[in-house]
Amino acid sequence: MQRSDTVLKQVMAAFERESHLKLHNHPIHMNLDDGALIVAGEVPDIASKKRLLQLARRHSEDKRLVDRLRVAVDPPVADGELRTHICERLAQAVDFRNCVICARVKGQLEVLRGTMDEAGNDGSGVIEVTVEDGVVTLTGQVISLSHRRLASVTAWWVGGCRDVVNLLELVPAEADGDDEISEVLHLVLETDLRVRAEQITIKVENLRITLAGWVATEAERRQAEQDAWCLDAIGGVVNRIQVRA
Incomplete structure (x- = not known):
């Protein structure tokens, strides 16, 4: 059975490879308790939170995952x-x-x-x-x-x-799938005035979202990815959007 510190090292290495981000200023902790892997700490944004949780699930040998990750807010809101x-x-x-x-x-x-x-x-x-x-x-x-x-x-x-x-x-129950995720993400991007949805393409396969196309700024590129990660019950996000001045 893997130790929690071993899982943490594997998850953080995979996170840095996939996101090209380092979380040295946002300490993450993982502990095994009664067969569950508890993931705790503070991350800079929703994309980091969701990506870390998916990687933890991938490396946890099917243990139950307890999510105690929180997104940093500065200044805090009452x-x-x-x-x-x-x-x-x-x-x-x-x-x-x-x-x-x-x-x-x-x-x-x-x-x-x-x-x-x-x-x-x-x-x-x-x-x-x-x-x-x-x-x-x-x-x-x-x-x-x-x-x-x-x-x-x-x-x-x-x-x-x-x-x-x-x-x-x-209510009533509804089957989920790639088309459903694609449809709602199109609506989200069209609603978000911070991105130009007409320049972004969406592909969803096995619940995994791939974004492509081009935008004018890195901030817009990141925002489109954040929007995708805000969706529940997805299999991950791959951001292939290019920035063109």
Whole structure:
């Protein structure tokens, strides 16, 4: 059985090869506890977090993975402020116009838009937002996988999230696949004003996303990749976008 420090060395070496980034200023810790591999620490962005977790899973010999990685936020955002901004963003999004929007505040449920009686109606759903120590938890139900993934992206786009835990249920059930991921990522890139979606191509194979095309700046290239990593339940992201002045 591998030791946790051996797994950590393998994961960090693979991370540096794949991302060309070093995390010396962001210490990462891995510990084996009761058959589970606990991955903890702080990373600079969502792409680093998701990539590290996938590499840890690959090198963990099928052990259960416990995610305690958090994204660094400077300056930190108060939980109440972050919760308010996420609820406002969800309420303004066209894709969630039929959803009841709620917030969990000090253990109490506050309905911010709509009524709970509307939550079960056709074409609607309910999203409840809870924030604790910068970790956003989304609960309730939505009507499609696209809506479920878009809820995560919407939360990440509000600056200040240290993590997003998406527990939204899907009603009715829906099969996932490459076409679904491609479709929702096209929508995400078209919505994000920081990237020029028409210059980026998307290929999804076995849930793994490959981005290609060209953009004007390195910041835009990185943002497109960040957007892709914000999606839940994907098999990884390969960024082949080129920067052309």
